Amino acid sequence: MLRFINSTILLPACMLLLTSCTVLQAQDSSALKAVAQKNAIWRNDLQKTKRELYYQLQLNAKWYEINEDMGNIAYNLGSPLNIELSDQSVRFICNNNKIAEIRFFEMSDYKLRINTTNSNIQNGMSITEYKLKMGSTIISVRNERQMMLKSIMNQLTKIQMLTNDLSFNMHGFEQMAIAYKSSPAKPVASEEQRKNIIQADAYAKLYQYEKAISLLRKVIAIDATAYPSAYLNIAILFAETNKLYSAIYNMKKFLLLNPNLADEQFAKQRISEWEIMLQN
Amino acid sequence: MQTGNSDTTINRMNTILLVFVLFCTCTLPANGQSGFPFVSGDQVIYYPKLAGKTQSLESIKLGLQQSLKKVVQIYDFTERKTFNAKDIKNITVLDNRIEIDVKGQRNNLNWLFSNIEDSTMFFFGKQNAGNYVFLPSVANLAFNELDAAQQFADNIYAIQYPNINKVRDSLLQVFKERIKLFKATNKEAEVSDAQRLLLLASDSASRNLDYFESIRICNRAIQINEMAYPRAYANLALLYAHINFFDYAILCMQKYLLLQPEPTDARGALDKLYEWEGLIYY
Numbered sequence: 001m002l003r004f005i006n007s008t009i010l011l012p013a014c015m016l017l018l019t020s021c022t023v024l025q026a027q028d029s030s031a032l033k034a035v036a037q038k039n040a041i042w043r044n045d046l047q048k049t050k051r052e053l054y055y056q057l058q059l060n061a062k063w064y065e066i067n068e069d070m071g072n073i074a075y076n077l078g079s080p081l082n083i084e085l086s087d088q089s090v091r092f093i094c095n096n097n098k099i100a101e102i103r104f105f106e107m108s109d110y111k112l113r114i115n116t117t118n119s120n121i122q123n124g125m126s127i128t129e130y131k132l133k134m135g136s137t138i139i140s141v142r143n144e145r146q147m148m149l150k151s152i153m154n155q156l157t158k159i160q161m162l163t164n165d166l167s168f169n170m171h172g173f174e175q176m177a178i179a180y181k182s183s184p185a186k187p188v189a190s191e192e193q194r195k196n197i198i199q200a201d202a203y204a205k206l207y208q209y210e211k212a213i214s215l216l217r218k219v220i221a222i223d224a225t226a227y228p229s230a231y232l233n234i235a236i237l238f239a240e241t242n243k244l245y246s247a248i249y250n251m252k253k254f255l256l257l258n259p260n261l262a263d264e265q266f267a268k269q270r271i272s273e274w275e276i277m278l279q280n
Numbered sequence: 281m282q283t284g285n286s287d288t289t290i291n292r293m294n295t296i297l298l299v300f301v302l303f304c305t306c307t308l309p310a311n312g313q314s315g316f317p318f319v320s321g322d323q324v325i326y327y328p329k330l331a332g333k334t335q336s337l338e339s340i341k342l343g344l345q346q347s348l349k350k351v352v353q354i355y356d357f358t359e360r361k362t363f364n365a366k367d368i369k370n371i372t373v374l375d376n377r378i379e380i381d382v383k384g385q386r387n388n389l390n391w392l393f394s395n396i397e398d399s400t401m402f403f404f405g406k407q408n409a410g411n412y413v414f415l416p417s418v419a420n421l422a423f424n425e426l427d428a429a430q431q432f433a434d435n436i437y438a439i440q441y442p443n444i445n446k447v448r449d450s451l452l453q454v455f456k457e458r459i460k461l462f463k464a465t466n467k468e469a470e471v472s473d474a475q476r477l478l479l480l481a482s483d484s485a486s487r488n489l490d491y492f493e494s495i496r497i498c499n500r501a502i503q504i505n506e507m508a509y510p511r512a513y514a515n516l517a518l519l520y521a522h523i524n525f526f527d528y529a530i531l532c533m534q535k536y537l538l539l540q541p542e543p544t545d546a547r548g549a550l551d552k553l554y555e556w557e558g559l560i561y562y
Contacts, residue, residue, distance in 0.1 A: 198551045199558030206316065206559075215558075 035171045046162040050104070053155040054085040056148075057092075063145050066092045066100045067131070067138035074138060092137070100137045107160045108167065109243040110134050111278060112153055114146070132156075160245075168249040173224075177256035180225040187226040193219045197227065209237045228257040232267065244274045318523045320492070322407045326430065327524035328437035330561050335438045341373045343435035348373070350428035352410065354380070355420040356389050363389075391418050396436060397443040400525075403433040448531050455535055462507045469508040475501050479512060486519060495519045510539040514549060526556040 061083065067074045077094035084091040089103040115131045130149050131140045134156065141149045165171075180186070189197065200215035216234040219227055231254035238247035251267050251274075258264050318325040331339075348371045355362045363382050370381040380389040395418050402414040411429035413421045415436065423429040462469070471479070478501035485494035498516045501509075517532035533553050536543070543549065 194551070195554040195558075198554040202555045202558055 035175055038171045039166065039169075042162055042166055046159065046166070049155055049158045049162065050085060050090075053152065053159065054083065054090060056152060056155065057083050057090065060145075060148050063148060064139050064141045066094055067140055068098075068100050069133065069136045069138055102134050102137050102156075104159060104163055105167070106135060107156070108164050109238075109245050110160065111244070112157050112160065114149055114153060164245055164249060168253075170249070170252070173253055174256060176224060177253075180257055187223055189219075189227040190222060193222050193227055196222075197230065200233065204233070204237060209241050213237050213241070225257060228254060231257065232263065235267075235270070239270070239274060244278050248274050317405075320523075322409075324405045324407075325523060326403045326405065326411075326426075326433070327526065327560075328401060328403055328430075328433040329559075330438055330441060331434065332561070337375060340435045340438050341375075343431055343438075344373045344378065345371070347423075347428045347432035347435065348378070350423055350425055351421050351432075352424050353422040354389075356391075357417050357419060359385070359389065389419075391415070393439050397440055398447065399440070400528075401433060401436060401440070403429065405429070444527050448527070448534075451531060452534055452538065456538060459507070459538060469505060471508045472504060475504040475508060478504070479509065482515070486515075491519050491522045495523075507539065510536055510543070513539065514543075514545075517552070521552070521556055526560050529556050 057080075061080050063079075065079055066077045068077055077092070077098050077100055080092035080094050080100075082093040084093065088105065089101050092100045094100065112132065112134070115133070117129045117131070118126055119129070120126045128143055128146075129140055130142075130146050131138050132149055132153050139149065139152065196215045196219045200212040200219070203209075203212040203215065213234060216230050216237070219230045220234070231250045235247045235250035235254060238244070238250060248271055251271050255264060255267050255271075258267070317327075351368075351371075352365050353362060354368075363380075367383045368380060369383055372379045372381075376393055378391040378393075380391075382389060396415050399416045399418065402416075403412070404414070405411040405426060411423045411426050413423070413429055413433050413436070415421075421429075421432065423432070478497050482494045482497035482501060485491075485497060495516065498512060498519065502512050502516070513532045513536035517529045517536065520526070520529035520532060530553060533549055533556075537546070537549055
């Protein structure tokens with residue numbers, strides 16, 4: 001009887017276990033493949049958009065002017081004589097070899113919007129100027145060229161979104177969050193992480209947000225899922241320092257690891273607030 | 281031999297503590313939160329900070345040289361004289377001392393770093409009356425600009441800090457030995473009436489936000505019997521942290537953890553240590 005049970009139940013059970021392990025492994029590797037594929041698609045898309053932006057800037061070079069913001073004053077460098085595109089940036093070479101640059105990886109928290117200024121000239125006419133500011137570089141156009149600037153802005157916005165998606169590695173994090181949620185034993189914050197969390201909290205109370213952010217970054221670097229609240233805290237600190245995109249991405253990461261309903265509601269409210277702030 | 285050295289260190293620490301308490305008891309009741317400058321009457325007590333885990337002597341010297349250019353008045357404890365900025369001909373920061381060439385003085389003023397190493401520096405500002413860095417038994421410096429005073433205090437603290445760590449370690453070592461001896465006697469430590477009264481008085485002073493007075497009384501209570509009430513060390517640590525004396529706070533909290541190895545609030549005590557260790561860095 002026992003022999004019968006062994007042969008009829010135990011053997012198929014072992015087989016089932018083996019197959020399920022193989023299936024799980026296959027799922028893992030297929031998930032990783034999917035992340036890599038999506039990232040590759042994004043990278044291609046990013047390259048394409050950068051090239052499109054470059055052609056547009058090149059074609060319309062005589063219709064816009066470059067200004068360099070130096071704090072209190074903005075210097076007009078005139079229309080660019082040449083434009084160079086690299087992986088990291090787009091460079092405008094202007095008169096007297098003066099160079100202005102838009103660095104793509106510094107764009108992550110720029111609030112891209114067109115500002116309008118009206119000025120009257122002596123003969124009674126008025127000039128409307130549209131300006132798009134990215135860091136210290138300002139692209140400005142006059143009167144009827146507004147649509148061209150809008151199109152440049154749209155491309156820059158797309159580049160910003162793709163760069164952010166890649167640098168925040170949202171797809172990779174989604175997979176990590178699935179693994180974290182499905183694992184029965186959740187990782188616990190190490191003593192080193194705890195030290196950084198406490199110190200970050202102390203600095204945040206002293207309004208030293210940059211220092212608190214760098215400490216929370218260390219917490220995440222040690223173990224990305226051991227302390228999910230690090231994402232919530234860092235998001236709030238980013239928002240306080242007016243880095244709203246970084247705040248949104250980190251809050252989304254927190255939601256992916258989401259521990260409870262109350263926090264979820266809070267996080268979602270903050271994200272929608274920050275999105276409204278970015279639109280206005 | 282080691283015990284002798286430790287005793288000297290303890291005596292020195294006690295002297296420093298006495299100066300500190302004398303300095304502080306003259307002040308009015310005040311309010312504070314660790315990390316923020318501590319306001320006490322018309323005085324604001326700041327705290328020096330470290331720029332990093334390791335700082336080169338060259339950068340420290342440069343910082344001192346830069347800040348000393350902005351000093352408006354100095355009082356030298358050896359000469360017992362006050363000198364104004366216009367009297368100062370030259371200031372040189374050397375590897376082991378600060379040398380000041382002053383008009384009308386035959387010899388240069390010499391402030392040896394070895395004399396500063398064991399001092400508790402006071403760095404405070406007075407409302408509309410400048411900013412001061414007080415180096416006990418060496419010098420008192422006045423600055424118009426808070427930034428210059430902060431820069432000077434930070435760099436002096438960078439010189440002091442390795443020694444502060446050493447002194448703390450040796451004090452803790454001595455304390456460990458005392459705990460061992462005390463435990464060997466198998467006696468139950470009891471809080472005496474006098475000690476209880478002082479602890480209550482200290483508590484009451486801290487409730488009235490008079491942290492300096494509270495610290496002074498708490499130290500007196502501990503001196504009666506240092507093993508009787510471990511919680512007094514934790515309270516003292518919190519009081520020191522309130523007025524931004526983080527080095528003393530860390531020492532007291534570590535003593536508390538030594539005396540009560542498995543306290544119910546061990547997690548909280550350790551977290552406080554992490555917080556204070558973090559706050560002394562920029």
